[in-house]
Every structure is written in C-alpha cells, then in structure tokens.
Amino acid sequence: MKRxxxxxxxxxxxxxxxxxxxxxKRREPLFGxxxxxxxxNSSRLRGATFYLVSGHGGPDCGAIGTADGQAIHEDEYAYDxxxxxxxxxxxxxxxVHIIIQDKNNGIRDERILKxxxxxxxxxxxxxxxxxKRLQQRVDEINALKxxxxxxYQRAIFIHLDSRSIKRQMDVYFYYQNSVAASQGLANTMRxxxxxxxxxxxxxxxxxxxxxxxxxxxLNNCSAVSLFTELGNIRNSFDxxxxxxxxxxxxxxxxxxxxxxxxYEKSKKR
Numbered sequence: 458m459k460r461x462x463x464x465x466x467x468x469x470x471x472x473x474x475x476x477x478x479x480x481x482k483r484r485e486p487l488f489g490x491x492x493x494x495x496x497x498n499s500s501r502l503r504g505a506t507f508y509l510v511s512g513h514g515g516p517d518c519g520a521i522g523t524a525d526g527q528a529i530h531e532d533e534y535a536y537d538x539x540x541x542x543x544x545x546x547x548x549x550x551x552x553v554h555i556i557i558q559d560k561n562n563g564i565r566d567e568r569i570l571k572x573x574x575x576x577x578x579x580x581x582x583x584x585x586x587x588x589k590r591l592q593q594r595v596d597e598i599n600a601l602k603x604x605x606x607x608x609y610q611r612a613i614f615i616h617l618d619s620r621s622i623k624r625q626m627d628v629y630f631y632y633q634n635s636v637a638a639s640q641g642l643a644n645t646m647r648x649x650x651x652x653x654x655x656x657x658x659x660x661x662x663x664x665x666x667x668x669x670x671x672x673x674x675l676n677n678c679s680a681v682s683l684f685t686e687l688g689n690i691r692n693s694f695d696x697x698x699x700x701x702x703x704x705x706x707x708x709x710x711x712x713x714x715x716x717x718x719x720y721e722k723s724k725k726r
Contacts, residue, residue, distance in 0.1 A: 487555060488544055489563015495544055502551035505720050506607040508598045508680055510556045511539035512616035514576030515583025517590065520619035522690035524700055525569060531617040531690055533562075533570040534699045538687065539615050540564045541709035549717065554601050556594050557583075566702040591673045599679045609723050611642065611716065612680040617690045617699065625694050627665040628708070631684040634669045638681045642719045643667040646683065649715035653707075685712075 480496040488495070512535045513519035519531030536557065541564055543553045559576045576583060579597055584590050598612050618626060628650055633639035647667050654663040675682050687708060688695035698704050 483547070485544070485547065487558055487560070487563060488540055489565070491566075492540075492544060492564040495548055497550055498548050500550040501717055502546060502549040502720060504607055505609045505611070505716075506552040506554070506602075506605050507543075507546055507716070508554045508556055508601065508610070508612040509539050509543050510594050510598070510612065510614045510674070511535040511576075512614065514557045514559070515574055515578075515590070516585045517583075517587070518572055518574075520617055520690045522619070522692075522696065524693075524696050527569050528572070529569060529690065529696075529700075530572040531619070532576065533572055534690075534705070535615045535617055535687070536562070536576065537565055537570060537702075538699065538705050538709055541706050542613075542615075542712050545709050545713035546716065549713065551716075552605075552607065554598075555579075556597055568700050568702075588673070592677070595674055595677045599677075602680050609720055610680045611719070612678050612682040613712070614674050614682065614684045616684070616686050617688060618686040619691055620689045622691045622693075624689050625692050626686070626689045627663055628685060628687050628698075629666045629668075631668060631670040631672065631675065631686075633675045633678075633682055634671065636681060638723070639675075639683060640667070640669070641722070642681065642683050642715075645719045645722065646685070646712065646715035649718060650711055653711050653714075 480498045482496055484493050486493050511532065513532040522529045536559060543555050546553050556579060557576050558579060561573065561575045578593050581593065584593060602610055620626065630643040630646055632643040644667055647665050650665055651663040654661060672684060675684055688698045
C-alpha cells in the first residue's frame with residue numbers, strides 16, 4: 458500500500474509538472490498528421506460542450522466557385538475551418554464533438570483544397586436526400602446532448618454562400634427563432650468579428666448581420682445553435698478569406714474567441 462501511495466503521488470507530481478510546463482498534451486487523429494498533436498493551454502472552456510457541423514459533405518459538395526482556374530467546393534473549406542475551430546476550442550479545455558468527419562483529410566494548408574466524397578456523419582454514410590442528410594446530423598447532436606451533463610452546450614453549422622460573382626459579403630449569422638441564448642451568441646460572435654476587423658483592418662469596416670431564419674437544423678436542434686455563412690465562394694475578394702490557410706485559421710480563432718466571450722456571459726446569467 459505504501460509503495461502504491463508513493464507511485465500515485467509521483468504520478469500526480471508528474472502530471473502537475475507537465476501541465477504547468479506547457480499544458481496537457483493530447484492527440485486528435487482527425488486533425489491530420491501535422492496538427493494531430495495539440496496542447497490544452499487553458500481551462501477557459503472547461504465545462505463547455507460544442508457540436509461542430511461543417512456544411513454539406515459526402516455526396517453533396519455544396520456551393521462551387523472558381524479560383525486559379527480550378528473549381529473550389531464549399532464542403533472542403535467549411536470542413537477545414539471546422540477542424541481548426543475544433544482544435545482551438547479543445548486547446549481552451551472544451552469538449553468538442555466533430556459531427557461531419559473525413560478520416561482522409563485533416564487540417565490542410567493548401568490554397569486549393571481538392572474535393573472528395575469521403576465525409577461521414579461520425580462514421581455513418583451521409584444520405585443523398587437533403588432532408589435525411591440534415592436530419593441525420595441533427596439526430597446525432599440531439600443524442601449526444603442528451604448524454605452530456607454540461608450546462609453550456611452549443612452547436613454551430615458552418616457554411617459558405619453562393620451569390621453573384623460581384624456580390625461581396627461579410628460573415629453573417631442566423632440564430633434560432635425565439636431562443637434568446639442563440640440570438641445572444643450570434644450577437645456576441647458578430648461583435649467579436651467586428652472588433653477583430655477593427656483591429657486588423659481599421660479602414661475596412663464590418664457589415665456582417667445577425668438575423669433569424671427558419672432552417673431545418675436550427676428548428677430541430679436541441680442544443681442552442683448558430684448558423685454562419687463565411688462569405689461568397691464565387692467572389693474573388695471573399696475568396697481570400699478562406700483560400701489562404703492563415704485566414705482560415707484566423708476565422709477559426711475569432712469564432713473561438715466569440716465562444717469564450719459567450720461562455721463567460723452565460724456564467725453571469
């Protein structure tokens with residue numbers, strides 16, 4: 458018993474030392490070989506659970522644009538940003554469920570992300586039928602949420618829009634109708650983006666909007682949810698927001714900051 462107690466003590470000291478020296482080391486294979494290893498640097502989101510859903514996937518590539526003479530597909534860029542957001546949240550101590558997954562593609566730094574149809578809904582084949590596809594991901598979130606005991610649980614659906622080539626758009630957000638926490642999250646996220654644009658591009662301004670919209674995923678998801686459109690995939694100016702890997706990372710970091718701010722607000726309610 459004495460030796461066992463000493464061993465437990467030594468292990469505890471080691472764990473504390475490892476955390477204080479640089480945080481807890483973890484690994485998520487979905488992030489890909491380069492980014493699989495990460496460090497939990499803080500506990501700011503401890504006790505918070507997130508459900509991250511990148512738009513489309515599997516048989517549906519979503520909106521299509523053209524860059525550098527090549528086709529670019531919504532689902533690939535939405536997925537890359539979703540993975541980057543997941544990693545950022547995990548580094549802040551959050552519990553994260555990545556609903557749409559692609560074991561063949563982790564976080565990628567290329568400008569043109571090649572399209573494929575290997576995405577799944579947590580290992581399940583994604584249906585071709587749109588309604589069944591949306592229901593599948595919502596059912597997955599609702600089942601996971603029912604098992605979680607965390608008071609703060611949030612879902613985010615990440616998309617890129619498709620408008621006329623000349624239509625330039627800022628990031629905008631949809632919230633669940635009559636759900637105050639969802640509207641509050643959307644407003645916090647918009648203010649976070651506005652503050653970051655003010656800091657990094659002070660002369661540009663930010664015109665992203667917050668509105669409600671009757672979307673299947675928002676109407677049927679039991680978790681407080683947010684739906685975001687990151688820009689027009691066909692507009693060359695908007696494309697810079699997600700063609701550059703550094704910009705994809707910036708978007709993920711800003712969304713993470715928005716969630717941290719919203720989580721802090723929720724503690725005061």
